[in-house]
Amino acid sequence: MSAVGVAPGPVAVVGLGLIGGSLARLLAARDVDVVATDVSPATRAAARRAGLTVADDVAGCVADASLVVLATPLRAMATVAADVAEHAPAAATVTDVGSVKGPVRAEMAAAGLAGRYVGAHPMAGTERSGFDASDAALLDGVRWAVTVDDGTDPGRLATVLALVTGSCAGTAAVLADDVHDEAAALVSHVPHVLATQLLNAVAGAPVRAVALGLAAGSFRDGTRVALTDPARTEAMVSQNAAWVAPALRKVVRDLELVVASLERNGSAHAFFHAADGVRQDGRVPRRDGAGDRQAVERVPLAPGWPAVLVERCTGGAVVVGLTSSDVEVVPAPV
Amino acid sequence: MSAVGVAPGPVAVVGLGLIGGSLARLLAARDVDVVATDVSPATRAAARRAGLTVADDVAGCVADASLVVLATPLRAMATVAADVAEHAPAAATVTDVGSVKGPVRAEMAAAGLAGRYVGAHPMAGTERSGFDASDAALLDGVRWAVTVDDGTDPGRLATVLALVTGSCAGTAAVLADDVHDEAAALVSHVPHVLATQLLNAVAGAPVRAVALGLAAGSFRDGTRVALTDPARTEAMVSQNAAWVAPALRKVVRDLELVVASLERNGSAHAFFHAADGVRQDGRVPRRDGAGDRQAVERVPLAPGWPAVLVERCTGGAVVVGLTSSDVEVVPAPV
Numbered sequence: 318m319s320a321v322g323v324a325p326g327p328v329a330v331v332g333l334g335l336i337g338g339s340l341a342r343l344l345a346a347r348d349v350d351v352v353a354t355d356v357s358p359a360t361r362a363a364a365r366r367a368g369l370t371v372a373d374d375v376a377g378c379v380a381d382a383s384l385v386v387l388a389t390p391l392r393a394m395a396t397v398a399a400d401v402a403e404h405a406p407a408a409a410t411v412t413d414v415g416s417v418k419g420p421v422r423a424e425m426a427a428a429g430l431a432g433r434y435v436g437a438h439p440m441a442g443t444e445r446s447g448f449d450a451s452d453a454a455l456l457d458g459v460r461w462a463v464t465v466d467d468g469t470d471p472g473r474l475a476t477v478l479a480l481v482t483g484s485c486a487g488t489a490a491v492l493a494d495d496v497h498d499e500a501a502a503l504v505s506h507v508p509h510v511l512a513t514q515l516l517n518a519v520a521g522a523p524v525r526a527v528a529l530g531l532a533a534g535s536f537r538d539g540t541r542v543a544l545t546d547p548a549r550t551e552a553m554v555s556q557n558a559a560w561v562a563p564a565l566r567k568v569v570r571d572l573e574l575v576v577a578s579l580e581r582n583g584s585a586h587a588f589f590h591a592a593d594g595v596r597q598d599g600r601v602p603r604r605d606g607a608g609d610r611q612a613v614e615r616v617p618l619a620p621g622w623p624a625v626l627v628e629r630c631t632g633g634a635v636v637v638g639l640t641s642s643d644v645e646v647v648p649a650p651v
Numbered sequence: 652m653s654a655v656g657v658a659p660g661p662v663a664v665v666g667l668g669l670i671g672g673s674l675a676r677l678l679a680a681r682d683v684d685v686v687a688t689d690v691s692p693a694t695r696a697a698a699r700r701a702g703l704t705v706a707d708d709v710a711g712c713v714a715d716a717s718l719v720v721l722a723t724p725l726r727a728m729a730t731v732a733a734d735v736a737e738h739a740p741a742a743a744t745v746t747d748v749g750s751v752k753g754p755v756r757a758e759m760a761a762a763g764l765a766g767r768y769v770g771a772h773p774m775a776g777t778e779r780s781g782f783d784a785s786d787a788a789l790l791d792g793v794r795w796a797v798t799v800d801d802g803t804d805p806g807r808l809a810t811v812l813a814l815v816t817g818s819c820a821g822t823a824a825v826l827a828d829d830v831h832d833e834a835a836a837l838v839s840h841v842p843h844v845l846a847t848q849l850l851n852a853v854a855g856a857p858v859r860a861v862a863l864g865l866a867a868g869s870f871r872d873g874t875r876v877a878l879t880d881p882a883r884t885e886a887m888v889s890q891n892a893a894w895v896a897p898a899l900r901k902v903v904r905d906l907e908l909v910v911a912s913l914e915r916n917g918s919a920h921a922f923f924h925a926a927d928g929v930r931q932d933g934r935v936p937r938r939d940g941a942g943d944r945q946a947v948e949r950v951p952l953a954p955g956w957p958a959v960l961v962e963r964c965t966g967g968a969v970v971v972g973l974t975s976s977d978v979e980v981v982p983a984p985v
Contacts, residue, residue, distance in 0.1 A: 440865050440866070440867040441867055441868075442867065442868060442869075443868075459867075460864065460865060460867070462865055490861060490864050490865060492861060496858055496861055497861075497865075499856075499858050499862075500856075500858045500861040500862040500865050501865065503852055503853050503856055503858070503862045504853060504862045504863075504865055504866040504867070504869070504870040505865075505867065505869050505870065507849065507852065508849055508869040508870050508872075508873040508874075509869055510906070510909060510922075511845045511848070511849060511873065512869070512873060513922065513923055513925075513926070514845070514902055514905055514906060514909075514922075515841065515842055515845060516926040516929060516930075517905065517922070517925040517926045518837055518841065518898065518901065518902060518905070519837050519838060519926075519929070520925060520926040520928060520929045521925065522833075522834075522837055524830055524833050524834045524837070524965075525929075526965075526966055526967030526983050527824060527826060527830055527831075527834045527964070527965060527967065528833075528834040528837045528838045529838075529929070529967070530794065530824050530967055530969060530983075531774050531794060531796055531824060531831075531834050531835065531838055531839075532774070532838040533774040533775055533776065533793075533794070533838070533839065534775070534776060534777075534876070535776075535838070535839050535842040535843055535846070535875075535876045536838040536839065536842050538842075538872045538873070538875050538876065539842040539845065539846060539872070539873060539876070540842075541869075541872050542868070542869045542872065542873070543926070544930060547923040547924050547926075547927065547930070548923070550923055551918065551919070551920060551923035551924075554913070554919070554923075555913070555917050555918040555919075558913040558914075558917040558918070561913060562910050562913040562914045564852065565906060565909060565910045565913070566910050567852065568848055568852060568906065569903055569906050569907055569910060571848055571851065571852070572844070572848060572899060572902065572903050572906070573903055575844060575848075575899060576896050576899045576900050576903060579888070579889070579892040579895060579896040579899070580892075580896045583889050583892040584885065584889045584892070585885070585888070585889075586885060588844075588847065588848075588851070589847055589881040589882070589884055589885035589888075590881050590885075591847075591851040591854060591855065592847070592850040592851045592853075592854040592877070592881075593881065594854060595850060595853070595854045595859075595863070596850075596878060596881070630861070631858075631860075631861060632860055633860030633861065633863070633864055635864060649860050649864075
């Protein structure tokens with residue numbers, strides 16, 4: 318843990334599903350003082366059996382917290398945020414792990430927590446859900462998005478970056494909410510929609526039985542995330558509808574051109590080669606990691622440093638660590 | 652190998668790329684008499700170093716063959732088919748491993764090989780290509796499509812089924828070319844197009860650097876097959892343009908409805924649940940296999956048996972073996 322660390326008091330994790338459960342397990346494994354809770358008594362019991370410190374309600378969970386991590390579904394956020402506003406110390410920083418950031422910040426502002434909030438989104442998941450599927454390894458060393466706005470308190474941002482790059486051994490892109498939500502639409506929500514569409518197309522086809530029998534790697538990989546709980550996928554996509562809809566509109570326009578080209582020429586050369594630059598520079602990550610730590614640069618914790626990080630990270634740089642005087646940044650690959 | 656087996660003489664594999672090379676290696680490992688060739692001297696040398704029996708040209712490769720497997724790109728098929736027609740024994744059966752079947756049958760007919768031809772397509776592949784990437788394990792025990800028409804010789808069909816279910820330890824769906832090509836569009840070619848589209852959308856986005864930095868599992872899986880040689884993907888899709896174009900048209904229509912729904916309601920419930928039946932009956936294969944051999948049924952090798960197989964397999968049944976008197980079939984899962 319860096320010198321710019323979490324204030325005294327435990328980290329409170331509210332919500333023990335896949336992500337909240339994995340985070341609580343990871344922090345406990347790293348000897349961070351963590352107290353968790355969940356709305357479900359059965360989940361609380363399971364978390365106690367797993368060795369976690371568990372409070373019976375949100376009030377008890379956040380009462381002494383230095384940092385509150387909201388890991389509940391978005392639909393529960395307004396209620397939980399009101400509890401946090403009432404029961405958490407004013408010094409406690411509030412963050413979350415939701416897959417959209419603009420809508421969460423709006424909920425926080427509505428609950429009077431705008432000044433204490435820093436957004437966060439760990440880029441990890443599995444097809445499974447619930448505390449039983451949670452695993453400290455799921456969030457160990459992964460990339461996070463950490464989102465800010467003009468009013469974000471630098472000390473609270475440092476608290477969240479210390480958690481991500483210290484206890485969680487991860488890396489962080491510090492971004493505006495909109496940039497995160499647009500990027501998440503492209504690399505997560507649109508992929509979930511297209512995976513669902515691939516599955517739907519086969520499910521509705523006269524040759525369905527044959528097609529499923531012949532399905533090999535490209536179909537299995539292309540539909541993997543569509544096989545998860547479709548209600549969860551629907552919720553995730555709906556929460557980011559403002560960015561998913563225009564991104565999908567562009568997908569539809571592009572595919573119309575491919576179809577027209579296939580119908581006219583039997584080919585669509587430009588389409589298949591449009592991403593050759595990305596293929597060639599090897600920028601598609603095969604798995605997450607800390608980047609090239611050889612190339613670490615230091616951003617001093619001088620006035621205005623959050624805005625410097627946003628500018629750097631929007632260009633592709635990543636925060637890999639935090640000291641008492643600097644943020645350690647790895648530049649975007651050239 | 653079953654009693655209804657390959658006639659005397661080696662299996663000739665023409666073309667030693669990923670699939671041809673893997674097939675030659677697998678047959679050799681199973682002590683099948685196999686002779687292979689490739690247009691590239693370097694590939695022939697590599698195949699000899701790998702211990703395969705290699706002929707210097709197509710004529711030498713097929714001269715004594717009982718079964719000829721064409722594993723060349725479709726664009727080379729006309730030339731190779733002419734060589735086979737000239738040099739292979741009239742008794743030799745001709746098959747192939749191409750990802751589309753209607754266009755290959757047309758090439759065979761043009762070369763005068765219609766009466767000797769049975770179509771075949773192993774449902775396996777990797778992102779890699781070429782003999783260096785070939786591996787006997789790639790085709791060991793996989794699902795094949797085997798295609799016929801009204802004129803297919805039953806003995807030649809039996810020869811190909813014996814190869815697939817015997818030496819290759821695989822299973823086969825016996826289908827009409829069109830049914831295969833439509834199903835392949837849905838489970839292979841359309842997935843390749845959508846994977847390419849996902850990559851293109853990020854490559855062309857202003858938030859490209861951020862998006863690639865945040866990309867996690869859904870994007871990696873959704874774009875895996877788009878990272879392979881785009882020229883190969885383009886060729887595969889183009890060859891089946893007649894089926895890919897209408898399937899993609901339907902994808903475009905469905906996605907337009909999703910976009911409209913997201914724009915209007917912020918949700919798209921029906922879309923996300925359209926394939927719930929497929930999810931629930933667990934019909935999406937996680938990997939290929941022989942199916943439930945407990946449920947084997949026997950189709951006697953009586954007059955008209957190929958048509959019986961086509962009917963059964965079009966409903967989802969799979970051929971798992973062949974004896975001197977019967978074809979062993981596993982019915983479609985209920």
